[in-house]
Amino acid sequence: FFKFLFFGYLVLLLVLAWPDNLGKATASAKRHTALVRVEGLIASSTEASAKNLIGALRKAFKDNNTVGVILQINSPGGSPVQAGEIYDEIWKLREQYPKIPVHAVVSDVCASGGYYIAAAAQNIYANQASIVGSIGVRMDSFGFTEAIAKLGVERRAYAAGVNKDFLDPFKPVNPDEVQHLQGMLDAIHQQFITAVKKGRGERLKDQPEIFSGLMWTGAQGVELGLVDALGSARYVAEEVIGEKTILDYTQHTGWIERLLDEVEASAGAALREGLSIEGTPQWR
Template sequence: MTDWESGQKPDWDSKSTSPSSAIKEPESRRDWKLIEKLVMSLQSEQRKSRRWGIFFKLLTFFYLFAILLMFKFPFSSSLDSATTDHTAIIEVNGSIASDADASADNIVGAMREAFENERSRAVLLRINSPGGSPVQSGYIYDEIKRLREKHPDKKLYAVISDIGASGAYYIAAAADEIYADKASLVGSIGVVSGGFGFTGIMDKLGVERRLYTAGENKAFLDPFSPESESEVNFWESVLATTHEQFIDQVKAGRGDRLANDERLFSGLIWTGEQAVELGLVDGLGSASYVAREIVGQEELVDYSRRGSPFKELLDQFGVSVGSGIVDQIVESRLELR
């Protein structure tokens, strides 16, 4: 007779397993495994978080260190201790602007160093620029004149490579002589200023312009307001005045070498070969040709001042991404062309 039949309760000894514990034990093991996985996952996430935190701290340190070096050493130059006779060369590349490599500060500083070095037999400005700021070009032009007067025995030559137009030719006109390749682009003696008018688009979109000023001309040439004939006439007079200043400086620099051709100051651009015929250029040749055949000192030493390599590295990392685009959108700058 079984215990059940006798009415007695079954005797579960210590080695036997009750039905309830048999069910709870597997569930308990699963719970602990889930908890263990959760803890391991949290630990893994914490380790990853610490690694990224260290990475970003190092990156921030790198940026700060690079910025400090950039301010302490703002310029780099390939100029070594030029202790032997040589021809000094200074690069004028790209747009002529205060925040560019071809700024007045960079070029003027390099020219002063080149003129003051007793071992430099002449100074070459190698130009590859479409122009830029009339103010920056004017600074460089005036400094060339001053340095030529201060060092009358040392000549300055302008050598145009691909293009020497507008403000770049303004600078070249101050040199003793100008040389270019037969296919170079030379000239574009004029002034340009441009913008956009958005009034038509605003009308179509139903946008109302609200502008509050103190001073009747404070909103001068506002692109979101209808064009005013009196404002346009005034601005054209400003451009004409700047153009006359440009023409006067070119005539002062080139003198009677200029051909009597009314197209010279019309804003047209010429090849180097045409520019020789018009008196805009003295001859055809490269920087090496001028150093070897004209100066008589073939060795070239670069005095150019360029942006700090740390600044260039920061730019590559994207610190200055879009700044040029923003400048073009926000302001319409007067340029020599």
């Protein structure tokens, strides 16, 4: 029995190790443009997490045959924390590898947290019909006070700490709580604005609506300084970086990791529900 168990364990290790090594050694044996995709919601539990993207970026820059790096972004945004960590890492890698340029290329959408990440690149390219911008912060909630009153439901909540039931959707709106929340959102928004200004510099037009949360097409983004030029990943690789061979470094989560993430997410959701932890601000 133990022999079979040990054999099964070895097979499992091989399965887990195989996807990361398949084809990469030979593919990186020649000069290439590295590609890292930012797809979907930016969150700790998705493939567009700081952990995955930072790992992919580090591998791309570290490869001696990498001529340049393309961040291909198709994301509506997500967690300010995750996007901020990715943004900071890009700047660190730019300083560590000054001879390797990094460019962001927008496919369909590069909004909010997606644009936050793009702002760290040296240049941003997009399709004329791409959607860019949405430089703002939002946090959603609901109010159920009238609904539970009509249904005859009695709210019973127990907490320790004067403000532990902060923004409870089952109680009337508290102006002081709203003011405190708005201060938090304004602070995160200012962090976003500062990051974009650092990345884009004088290329940004002096128009306040850029930071109002509005979105624009890729063509309009060029006029506003949010985008440098129109172009695809292939165009940037061939015409800007000068190396048409593209190697994808994007890290994809395996089925076992996805299963563990699902378990972790479910446990976290149950904990939040039990402790009445509200949602976090989102760049979207």
